[in-house]
Amino acid sequence: MKIAFITTHLTIYGGGSKFLVDYSNELSKRGHEIIVVAQKINYKHYKFKKNIRIIELGGYLPSSVLYWLNFNKMKKRYLNVLVKLNVDFLISVQFPTNYFCSLVRKKRNRKYLHFCLEPFLYLHKKEYYTKAPILTRILIWIFRSLFIRFDIEGSSKADEIICISKFIKKQVKAIYHRDGVLHYLGIMVNLTNNNHHINLKKKIGLTKDIPILFALGLTHYLKGSRELIYIYKRILKELPESILLIAGRITKQNKKIINHLRKKLEIPNNKIILFGFIEQEFIRDFYAQSTLTLYTALFEPLGLIPIESMLNGTPVIAFNSGGPSETIVQGKTGFLINSHDYEDFAQKTIHLVKNEDLRKRFSKRAINYIKENFNIKQSVGNFESILLLGLEE
Secondary structure, three states: OOOEEEEEEEOOOOOHHHHHHHHHHHHHHHOEEEEEEOOOOOOOOOOOOOOOOHHHHHOOOOOOHHHHHHHHHHHHHHHHHHHOOOOOOEEEOEEEEEHHHHHHHHHOOEEEEEEEOOOOOHHHHHHHOOOOOEEEEEEHHHHHHHHHHHHHHHHHOEEEEEEEEEHHHHHHHHOOOOOOOOOOOOOOOOOOOOOOOOOHHHHOOOOOOOOOOEEEEOOOOOOOOHHHHHHHHHHHOOOOEEEEEEEEEOOOHHHHHHHHHHHHHHOHHHEEEEEEEOOHHHHHHHHOOOOOEEEEOOOOOOOOOHHEEEEOOOEEEEEEOOOHHHHEEOOOOEEEEEEOOOHHHHHHHHHHHHHHHHHHHHHHHHHHHHHHHEHHHHHHHHHHHHHHHHHHH
């Protein structure tokens, strides 16, 4: 098959972009012809196989107001490329590429699938902007009034909408009035090829017996930075020796929240370590050498972090909402906590840290569970079946 993935950009490292690269590479290995269309790609973070054709369009990225002020120009830039592609499938990954692909489908009668990682936050998730500063809320209100119809049109006209969790499938039904196809993302489960190793405790200056509570991916406020610090304050009452290690890209807003709460709750500066971006060759060491992963995201569409953590043998404690409720096996590979129940979250963390035998049982189950259920080879095979059914229709 000839397959084109259409996205806005691949510049900031994250699970939503990583899947596109992994799926493109795996599909290419299986003999499919793959094209990736994006405005800009960071090749340090994202490495495609040489036989994958990359088309970079350039221009302002969606994070810039100028992008939206020049929306029609960007639309023309995409359409000029997409209408010329001789492919079996156009696969959009997010807004506004879903809209652009729907226009090409109409013009050229091409098969078009929308891979819905999540309906666009600025358009559909009130929780994302209702607590923003007043000026930001006004700008988002204007943005929504101008563009929401394009998103709905773009997704509703897809031949299929692929949903990465039951949580997203419900949103797709409510927003686009379509029954999406459930498809869980897979990850690389072969851990034997990791030739890069670090001693995490030595790296961050800790002694051997200190528990490390690992948190990753605080890329916007719905990722639960506020909740994380309140929970950690409770944990410190019974585990005063523990360290909260926060890594990955953190927004300025979340850094302010963390620093403000650290002072307000009188948490010593040396108890919270903000590590920053982790090179991919070392991410497994961070997971495997941490005691637990704390995942406080709210309304998470799927969450690759819990999946990656469990694969590396580190149990996860997360809120029982969204994707983590579908990937963590309660009481076997981690714990799921009712939303905003900080005390229960803290107590479950303390229980697992103190009970090494239980933690080892969770670890063993977690590794096997992820290998059996989230193997990228199986997931891509499932995705191939979806595409083949689409060709037959």
